[in-house]
Amino acid sequence: MAVVTEEQIRAALGTVNDPEIKRPITELGMVDAITIEDAQITVRLLLTVSGCPLKDTLTRDITAAVGAAAPAHAVVVDMGVMTDEQRKDMQAMLRGGRADREVPFAQPGSLTKVYAIASGKGGVGKSTVTVNLALAMVRRGLKVGIVDADIYGHSIPDMLGVGDIRPTQVEDMIMPVPIKGLKVISIGMLKPRKDQVVAWRGPMLDRALVQMLSDVYWGDLDALLLDLPPGTGDMAISLGQHLPNAEVLVVTTPQPAAADIAERAGTMASMMHQRVVGVIENMSYLQIPGGERMEIFGSGGAAKVAETLSGRFGYDVPMLGQIPLDQTLREGGDAGDPIVLADPDSESAKILQGVADQLSGRSRGLAGMQLGLAPAGRL
Numbered sequence: 544m545a546v547v548t549e550e551q552i553r554a555a556l557g558t559v560n561d562p563e564i565k566r567p568i569t570e571l572g573m574v575d576a577i578t579i580e581d582a583q584i585t586v587r588l589l590l591t592v593s594g595c596p597l598k599d600t601l602t603r604d605i606t607a608a609v610g611a612a613a614p615a616h617a618v619v620v621d622m623g624v625m626t627d628e629q630r631k632d633m634q635a636m637l638r639g640g641r642a643d644r645e646v647p648f649a650q651p652g653s654l655t656k657v658y659a660i661a662s663g664k665g666g667v668g669k670s671t672v673t674v675n676l677a678l679a680m681v682r683r684g685l686k687v688g689i690v691d692a693d694i695y696g697h698s699i700p701d702m703l704g705v706g707d708i709r710p711t712q713v714e715d716m717i718m719p720v721p722i723k724g725l726k727v728i729s730i731g732m733l734k735p736r737k738d739q740v741v742a743w744r745g746p747m748l749d750r751a752l753v754q755m756l757s758d759v760y761w762g763d764l765d766a767l768l769l770d771l772p773p774g775t776g777d778m779a780i781s782l783g784q785h786l787p788n789a790e791v792l793v794v795t796t797p798q799p800a801a802a803d804i805a806e807r808a809g810t811m812a813s814m815m816h817q818r819v820v821g822v823i824e825n826m827s828y829l830q831i832p833g834g835e836r837m838e839i840f841g842s843g844g845a846a847k848v849a850e851t852l853s854g855r856f857g858y859d860v861p862m863l864g865q866i867p868l869d870q871t872l873r874e875g876g877d878a879g880d881p882i883v884l885a886d887p888d889s890e891s892a893k894i895l896q897g898v899a900d901q902l903s904g905r906s907r908g909l910a911g912m913q914l915g916l917a918p919a920g921r922l
């Protein structure tokens with residue numbers, strides 16, 4: 544039988560990533576011991592928490608990697624759990640020297656584009672747009688995260704089919720839920736129970752936002768999308784304070800009443816020194832057989848918002864797309880199967896993909912970003 548060394552097995556284990564953290568288990572301090580005895584190799588693996596739901600995946604990946612490096616040996620994976628000390632070491636390593644409560648996306652060198660999805664009125668399809676845009680960006684090959692900060696209607700997990708999943712926590716570091724190529728965290732996941740009604744005021748909302756931005760292990764992201772509560776309330780103010788470099792997308796329906804309120808959401812973003820990158824009109828029309836379009840909610844709302852905001856801010860705020868009223872889109876949201884994936888050739892999916900393409904076509908990085916500075920007296 545070929546002689547196998549511990550270094551070879553460690554190198555093989557270096558190819559196995561923790562499925563949630565997406566870093567090699569050897570780097571994370573999860574490989575406690577490797578024992579090579581006659582025809583058997585035993586890997587002692589330390590899980591971050593007991594009853595880790597991913598232990599079967601880890602066992603399978605470890606067995607495959609070690610088996611490939613030492614085909615004549617049987618592989619046994621022996622599971623243990625990290626001590627508090629070991630978990631703290633891992634957390635410190637993942638933070639990479641970053642101080643507690645520091646928002647990585649607000650740091651000067653951050654290359655992650657942050658988009659806040661805002662609306663004036665509720666129910667205009669802000670969460671639907673957020674989920675589908677994020678998935679459309681993933682389809683373009685980007686690494687994307689979603690923060691569902693909509694305290695009143697945290698519907699993002701349900702729209703992705705992960706409504707009952709609680710995120711894994713390592714000490715006070717939270718792992719975002721991986722789903723359909725995205726990383727997701729929702730304000731609903733921070734509540735003790737999903738169905739609990741919370742009456743949080745400004746400071747609690749602020750704390751929850753900071754927790755979702757800085758205590759969650761996001762890793763390297765190209766884009767982060769935040770689904771805001773409707774309106775111009777406390778969360779929008781907190782976001783402006785913690786992420787002045789966020790760019791804002793305004794979602795509205797076509798009718799004048801919705802558009803007027805959407806304008807206010809855009810103006811609020813500008814008061815927080817954030818740039819408004821565009822307006823998306825949702826529920827624009829119903830395509831009826833025969834080719835005619837029925838404008839159930841009127842027309843022209845987003846164009847008016849775009850024009851008013853452009854005039855007010857002195858830069859171009861384009862209308863990025865008009866999404867029709869679409870039963871398949873609604874059904875996909877209810878079933879946890881968003882339309883961009885479920886029916887990518889549908890009209891709605893193509894429009895959403897088009898918006899994502901316009902946004903992703905802009906360069907990753909610092910060029911064109913607002914720096915959170917405003918001329919004196921602008922507020």
Ligand SMILES: Nc1ncnc2c1ncn2[C@@H]1O[C@H](COP(=O)(O)OP(=O)(O)OP(=O)(O)O)[C@@H](O)[C@H]1O
Pocket residue numbers: 662664665666667668669670671672693695696697698771772773825826866867868869870872873874876877
């Ligand atoms: N274009 C559309 N066609 C048909 N149904 C839609 C469309 N857009 C959204 N919907 C449906 O409308 C409902 C509200 O959408 P969504 O939850 O995305 O709105 P929202 O603006 O995030 O609401 P809130 O902020 O109040 O939670 C959902 O059931 C969603 O599936």
